[in-house]
Amino acid sequence: MFGAVVVLLAVLGCESLGQVTPAPGSPTRAQLERLLAGVPTVPKRPRPGGYERGCGSGQGCVFGPAWTDDHDGPGGHDGCDSRNTVLARQLGRVRRRPGDECVVVAGELNDPYTGRRIGFDRADAKAVQIDHVYPLAAAWDMGASAWPRPLRVRFANDVEYNLLAVDGKTNEDKGDRTPGDWLPPARATRCFYAGKYLTAAGHYGLPVTAADRTALERVARDCP
Structure with missing residues (x-):
């Protein structure tokens, strides 16, 4: 015992x-x-202002469209969006959509923030989210507001240095802190x-x- x-x-x-x-x-x-x-x-x-992540009509889209493959960083221009690239890299027991090898539909995550094992199912995608380890809003405040747009897009989609698949609730709690x-x-x-x-x-x-x-x-x- x-x-x-x-x-x-x-x-x-x-x-x-x-x-x-x-x-x-x-x-x-x-x-x-x-x-x-x-x-x-x-x-x-610092708080320089001007941060607009959204890419809708009239929005700043300062880091480019979410999860775009159109960047020159790691994983860029490989035909798969950065979100699915991260899922494919981190999840175990990965299952992909038949006929579309880019789309991850299921798998298991060893969560790097809670230490728990979490099942991923695309039908409940919020359970596993992609975190910007160095948050985009914080990066904007700390100097990215002065970067050229292509560098900001690369940063927002860098699967090697700044993106992690993590527990969804923990990611929401983290926010841009x-x-x-x-x-x-x-x-x-x-x-x-x-x-x-x-x-x-x-x-x-x-x-x-x-x-x-x-x-x-x-x-x-x-x-x-």
């Missing part, structure tokens, strides 16, 4: 005891510290999230706020 409890605590990351085993694939503390050293810091998030205001609910996944966030920031020359840096430094201390 005692042995079973020990195993269960290990699986749960021992969070109830204040001990965390980072999720597989997480960066080390040293790697996170190097990433942090390469990203500039601003005192707080950055690490100073939001971290994944499962502590075991935070090293992975921090690495992904800082990699996206570094690749696109985006800063973090002072509050973000403090939060990410705290996360790094729990990484191996």
